[in-house]
Structures are given as C-alpha cells and as structure tokens.
Amino acid sequence: MSKENNITRRKAVGWFMRGSIGVLIAAVVAKISGRSASARLVWQIDPRKCIQCGKCETACVLQQSAVKCVHAIEMCGYCKLCFGYFKPDAPRLDEAAENQICPVGALKRKFIEPPYFEYSVDEKLCTGCGLCVKGCTNFGNGSLYLQVRHNLCVHCNSCRIAEVCPSNAFELVPENKCYLLKEKLPREVS
Amino acid sequence: MQKKIFYCNWRRWLCTAVSATALPAAASSRFPKPQFETDYVPPAVSMPAPEFVAGPLLDLLILFGALCVAVLLVRRIRSRRWILLFGLICLMWFGFVRKGCFCPVGAIQNVAVAAFHGGGVPYAIALFFALPLIFALFYGRVFCSVVCPLGALQEFFIVKPLRVPRAIDAVLRIVPLIVLCLGVVCVVNGAGFIICRTDPFIGIFRQTGALPMLLAGMGVLLIGTVVARPYCRYFCPYGVLLEFCSIVTWKPVQIAEGECVNCRLCVGMCPVDAIEAPRPEPSDRMRGRQFQRFINLLLLLPLVVMAGAAAGYFSGGAVARLHPVVKMVEHWRSVPEKDHDLYPEIEFFKRRGHTLTVAEEQAAVVVNNFRKGCMWSGIFIGAVLGVRMLMLSRLAGLKFHQAGRTRCVACGRCFSVCPSKAKG
Known part of the structure; x- marks a missing residue:
C-alpha cells in the first residue's frame, strides 16, 4: 500500500x-x-552609414564575401575620369590594370559617346573590398555602393560582418525589401 | 569647362580631401547625369531576392515531424539501423540543405536578446528553441540522437569510443555551462553571437568558410572517433538546457524491451557513458553516512555559489574584451597615434567628434555590465555544480541497468546489443 x-x-x-x-x-x-514571420528578416548595409572600411571583404563567413559593389546607374555621372575606377596616382587614364583602383578588375567601363563612359560591376570578380566605393563616395556622385547580395548570403543568424562593422551600417530588413537602393533612399540617415 | 579645371587639379584636390577625411556628404549631384545624344539606354541592375529552402512554417513542421519520427524510432521501432538512417536524412536536410542556420543551439541567443531587451523574435526561431526542450520533457534527448545535425554528424564519426575518466568528465562537463553563460552574457551586452561563432561544424555544412573554422570542425570530428560526441558532451550550450529538461522526463529511453538481465552488454556499447549500473538498496548505516554526506554537501553549496560569483565577477573584465568598444579602447591606448587609420573603428569614433575619454566612459559601462552578467553566471554555474555534487549522495537503489536521463542521447546502440527482447 x-x-x-x-x-x-x-x-x-x-x-x-x-x-x-x-x-x-x-x-x-x-x-x-x-515579430510575425510572414516577412523574414535579412541583413543589409545602409549605404549612408557605410564608411568603406574594407571589413566586408574579410569578415564574411563565406570564402567569397556575399557583399558586393552595386552600381546605382541612375546616379552615375558617366565621368571619363571616374574616382571609383582610377587610382589617384594613375599613370594614364586608360583601362590598363595599373591605373585601376579595383584590385581584381571587377569594375568595367564601356565607352558610350564622348566624353561619357558607362561603368558596371562584374559580380563574379568583385570581392566587396569597397575601394571603388570609397573613391566614388568621397569624390564622385556616390553611385557605387556596397550591398549584401542575397543570392550569395547564407542568412546567418548573426551576421559576422555586422558584428565587426565599425559604423553599425548593417541592419535587418524585411525579406521583401531586402536591398537598400541608394537612389531611392532619403539623403540623410534618419 | 569647369570639369576641365577640376581635371587638372584633381590629384592635389584628392590629397587634401583624403587628409581631411571628407565625410561623404551631399554626394550624388557633383556630376549631373549626362544628356546622351545617342540612343543609349542604361542597363538594368539585377537585385536577386533571397533564396530560402523552406518557409518558416514548413521549417517548423519539418522539425516537429523529425522529432516525432525520432521518438517513434527510439520508443517503438527501436532499431539502431533505422535510427542511423534517419540521422543521415536529418544531417542532409538540417545540415547540408538548410546549411545549419538557424538552429536551436544558436536560437538561445536570439531568445536571450529578446528576453532581456524586448523587440521579440520571429515565432519560427522561438519555437525552434522550444520544441526540442518540450520533447526532452517527455521523451528525453531525442533531439540530440539524430535530429540535431551537429549530433548526427558526430554520430557517424564514432569509431572506437573510449571511456572518459569520471574526474575528467566531471571537470569537462563544466564547459557547456560556461559556454551557455558566456553566450548569453555576450549577446545581451552586445558583444556578438559567441555560440554561433564557436560552432565547429557550420563551415562543413556550408562547405566553405575560414580555414581555422574548417580545421576546428575536422579536429572535433577526429577527436570524436575516440571520445564520442565531444561537442555534444563537453561544449554544447543547448545540451545543458536539454539536460535540465530531461531530468524530469516522462518516458526515458528504455534499454531492454523485456526484463533486464544485467548482462552489462549495453555498458560496453554506450559511447557516451550514459548507462547507470545497478546499486544496492542502502543499508541503515549507509543511509546515515549518505545523509551526513548530504548535509556536508548542502553546507558546501553556498560556498560553491559564492566562489562562482567571485570567479565570475573577476573574470568579467577579461570577458568584456570581446565587446567592440572595449577592444577599441584597448587599441586606442596601445597603438601609436599615427597608426590609428589602420583601425576603422577608431577612425569612425573620432570622426563623430568623440575623444578617448568618451570611449573610456562607454567601455567602463560595458565592463561593469559584463562584471554583473558574469557574476550572475558564476552564481548559476555554482548552483548547478552544487546540485550535481548533491546528487552524489543519492540514496535510492537501482535493480537493473538503465540509461541515465541526462546523458543518454538516444543513439540506440544499446537496443541492438540487448539480449532481452520482448516476447513475440
């Protein structure tokens, strides 16, 4: 019992x-x-906060960073002398490798009509180092900027680059608005 | 015309601008968009959408289904072969297809952030965190057995598991507690997701990653050939929570289908030393001695907790160096002024008009928070260790071999060797 x-x-x-x-x-x-899960959150760079420190290239968990340079062609001035394309001490202003800022030759230029050139990014080559972005932002129109490419990003729970980003430019955005397009953003950071 | 003048002086202008570290203010209108004479059309820039293997609801349903199948395999089918096969499926899906992120282990941090700072987490992550724990309440650590991709991966690398000596085991089992506390303290104070960063296998699942990460993963798997499931037993922070839940589990894993004959075959087979050997009902003398031991340990408990609190408080300063601001202040002090441009965080901090004193003030607040967090962690770890010690004075006897509730990961090896099968 x-x-x-x-x-x-x-x-x-x-x-x-x-x-x-x-x-x-x-x-x-x-x-x-x-939070509702109807829109998943993904990582994105606010181009207005980005200071092009170059950590995006190295901090990503992928061997080839998911951050790439994108070109807001609406904002581009089609300059012959592009500050994103040429080194400050470029010997000549032509397509030779020693004149280019881009260490991998990912930024391409194409002659349109005098004196205008069209610039585009070869995403397969781009490492996301942001050297061209720095030149373009500081001295040009700022039409080149860095974005997380969502076909490459593996959507880590916590983005490794966001953790080391010195200017806190990374933020979580809803899946359906996953790019912060520079030509559509208001100028100042809210 | 203007452009031409600019062109002549651009190098000098560039130099002055660089030295002044010009802010990228008011860009976008320096060079207006040209009016093309040819019929040039600018190319469209593609913005590829994120690709997820499964929606959040499907993800959850699959996890729930996998847990249910695991319970079925462990409790009804009881076949090592099927458990292994299902482990392979889960490893493929949760590991290589879903790329291991997010997982219940990492979800601890999302939950911790939401619990301390609000803001909420998507319900998918919250339930990913909760489901395995709830299953552990009812059926033990079935999640660990095959559903968890980290566990399943290690399961396939167990070749010749050695017995870890009890003293070493007891010491190593403190590590998961520390990892859990460290992960929570760091994430709550904004020092990043330590638990995700120390996941050794994520690089293998993604099939890409930094070399140290991949080497660490392979190293853990190599150790795993002789020490079964090293990550699960001596590192996994989620395992701590699963252990807590499985202490009171409703239906623990049963080794024998019929009546146990105490043949000890399962003891030799268990890779994680989870089998509890029978012990006699204590005599009255033993009972008295154990009671005395219990009292002694109970008196020791506050001491252990206090020691934990002290250790936590004093380690807080060192742990705080994981925080970016504290690290920056350290660099600021140690690196000569001229090399500061190598540290973009210092540059950025200066650019916003802050000085070293401001940074130091911020760092002091962070260090203080870390001290507090680590002290509470120390109290928690001390309490758990104290309770683990109290368990040494357990009285109840045990007639048959049984799978220890907290350590058994339901791998099913003992099912296949147990000679006592149910009749029919």
Whole structure:
C-alpha cells in the first residue's frame, strides 16, 4: 500500500515538475515571439552609414564575401575620369590594370559617346573590398555602393560582418525589401 | 569647362580631401547625369531576392515531424539501423540543405536578446528553441540522437569510443555551462553571437568558410572517433538546457524491451557513458553516512555559489574584451597615434567628434555590465555544480541497468546489443 502510494506521489511530483518547466518554456516563447514571420528578416548595409572600411571583404563567413559593389546607374555621372575606377596616382587614364583602383578588375567601363563612359560591376570578380566605393563616395556622385547580395548570403543568424562593422551600417530588413537602393533612399540617415 | 579645371587639379584636390577625411556628404549631384545624344539606354541592375529552402512554417513542421519520427524510432521501432538512417536524412536536410542556420543551439541567443531587451523574435526561431526542450520533457534527448545535425554528424564519426575518466568528465562537463553563460552574457551586452561563432561544424555544412573554422570542425570530428560526441558532451550550450529538461522526463529511453538481465552488454556499447549500473538498496548505516554526506554537501553549496560569483565577477573584465568598444579602447591606448587609420573603428569614433575619454566612459559601462552578467553566471554555474555534487549522495537503489536521463542521447546502440527482447 505504502509502496503504491509512494509511486503515485513520485509520479505526481514528476508531472508537477514537467508541467512547471513546460509552462515556463511556453511563457518565455509567448513573451518573446513578437515579430510575425510572414516577412523574414535579412541583413543589409545602409549605404549612408557605410564608411568603406574594407571589413566586408574579410569578415564574411563565406570564402567569397556575399557583399558586393552595386552600381546605382541612375546616379552615375558617366565621368571619363571616374574616382571609383582610377587610382589617384594613375599613370594614364586608360583601362590598363595599373591605373585601376579595383584590385581584381571587377569594375568595367564601356565607352558610350564622348566624353561619357558607362561603368558596371562584374559580380563574379568583385570581392566587396569597397575601394571603388570609397573613391566614388568621397569624390564622385556616390553611385557605387556596397550591398549584401542575397543570392550569395547564407542568412546567418548573426551576421559576422555586422558584428565587426565599425559604423553599425548593417541592419535587418524585411525579406521583401531586402536591398537598400541608394537612389531611392532619403539623403540623410534618419 | 569647369570639369576641365577640376581635371587638372584633381590629384592635389584628392590629397587634401583624403587628409581631411571628407565625410561623404551631399554626394550624388557633383556630376549631373549626362544628356546622351545617342540612343543609349542604361542597363538594368539585377537585385536577386533571397533564396530560402523552406518557409518558416514548413521549417517548423519539418522539425516537429523529425522529432516525432525520432521518438517513434527510439520508443517503438527501436532499431539502431533505422535510427542511423534517419540521422543521415536529418544531417542532409538540417545540415547540408538548410546549411545549419538557424538552429536551436544558436536560437538561445536570439531568445536571450529578446528576453532581456524586448523587440521579440520571429515565432519560427522561438519555437525552434522550444520544441526540442518540450520533447526532452517527455521523451528525453531525442533531439540530440539524430535530429540535431551537429549530433548526427558526430554520430557517424564514432569509431572506437573510449571511456572518459569520471574526474575528467566531471571537470569537462563544466564547459557547456560556461559556454551557455558566456553566450548569453555576450549577446545581451552586445558583444556578438559567441555560440554561433564557436560552432565547429557550420563551415562543413556550408562547405566553405575560414580555414581555422574548417580545421576546428575536422579536429572535433577526429577527436570524436575516440571520445564520442565531444561537442555534444563537453561544449554544447543547448545540451545543458536539454539536460535540465530531461531530468524530469516522462518516458526515458528504455534499454531492454523485456526484463533486464544485467548482462552489462549495453555498458560496453554506450559511447557516451550514459548507462547507470545497478546499486544496492542502502543499508541503515549507509543511509546515515549518505545523509551526513548530504548535509556536508548542502553546507558546501553556498560556498560553491559564492566562489562562482567571485570567479565570475573577476573574470568579467577579461570577458568584456570581446565587446567592440572595449577592444577599441584597448587599441586606442596601445597603438601609436599615427597608426590609428589602420583601425576603422577608431577612425569612425573620432570622426563623430568623440575623444578617448568618451570611449573610456562607454567601455567602463560595458565592463561593469559584463562584471554583473558574469557574476550572475558564476552564481548559476555554482548552483548547478552544487546540485550535481548533491546528487552524489543519492540514496535510492537501482535493480537493473538503465540509461541515465541526462546523458543518454538516444543513439540506440544499446537496443541492438540487448539480449532481452520482448516476447513475440
């Protein structure tokens, strides 16, 4: 009799413990699950905050960073002398490698009509170092800027680049508005 | 015309501008967009959308389904072969297809941030965190057995598991507690996701990554050939939570289908030393001694907790160096002024008009927060260790071999060697 009692008491204690831990977990989940999952959040760079420190190239968990240079062609001045394309001390202003800022030759230029050139980024080559972005932002129209390319990004829970970004330019944006297009952003950071 | 003048002087202008570290203000209108005479049309720039393997709801349903199948395999089918096969499927899906992110282990941090700072997490992450724990409440660590890709991967690398001596095991089992606390303290104070960063296998799942990460992953797998599941047992922070839940589990893993004959075959087979050997019902003398031991350990408990708190408080300063601001201040002090442009964080901080004193003030606040967090962590770790010690004075006898509730990861090896099968 006493043994039977003992077993049931044990069972009751067990159910009490399970119940209380279960309620605890449920309470935590209920308290924290605020955001709807209809739009997943992904990482993106706010180009207005980016200071082109070059960490995007090296900090990404992928061997080839998911951050690439993109070109807001609407904003481009089609300059013959492009500050994103040529080194400050370029010997000549032509397409030779020693004149280019881009270490991998990912920034291409194409003659349109005098004196205008069209610039485009070869994404396969681009390493996301931001050297061209720096030139273009500081001295040009700022039409070149860095963005996380979402076909390459593996959507880490916590972006490794965001953790080391000195200017906190990384933010989580909804999946359906996953690019912060510079030509469409207001000028000042809100 | 203007452009031409500019062209002549551009090098000098560039130099002055660089030295002044011009802010990228009011760009975009320096060179107006040209009016083309030819019928040039600018090319469209493609902006590829993110690709997810499965939507959040499907992701959750698959996790739930996998846990249910795991329970079915462990409790009804009880076949090592099927468990292994299902492990392979889960490894493929959760590991290589889903690329391992996000997972319940890392979700600890999202939950911690939301719990301390609000803001909420998507319900998918919250439930990813909660589901395995709830299953652990009912059926033990079935998540670890095959559903967790980290566990499943290590499962395939167990070749000749050696027994870890009990003293070493007891010491190593403190590590997951520390990792859990460190992960929470760091993420709550804004020092990044330590638990994700120390995941050794994520590089293998992505099939790309930094070399140290890949080497670490392979190293852990190599150790895993002789020490079964080293990550699960001696590192995994989520394992700590699963252990807590599985202490009170409703239906723990049963080794024998029929009646145990105490043949000890399962003890030799268990790779994670989870099998509890039978112990006699204590005599009255033993009972007294154990009670005395219990009292001694209970008196020791506050001491352990206090020691943990002190250790936590004093390690807080060192841990705080994981925080970017504290690291920046350190660099600021140690690096000569002329090399500051090598550190973009210092440059950026200066550019906003802040001085070293401001940075130091911020760092002091951070260090203080870390001290507090680490002290609470120390109290938590001390309490857990104290309770683990109290368990040494357990009284109840045990007639048959049984799988320890907290350590058993339901790999199913003991099912295949157990000679006691149910009749029919």
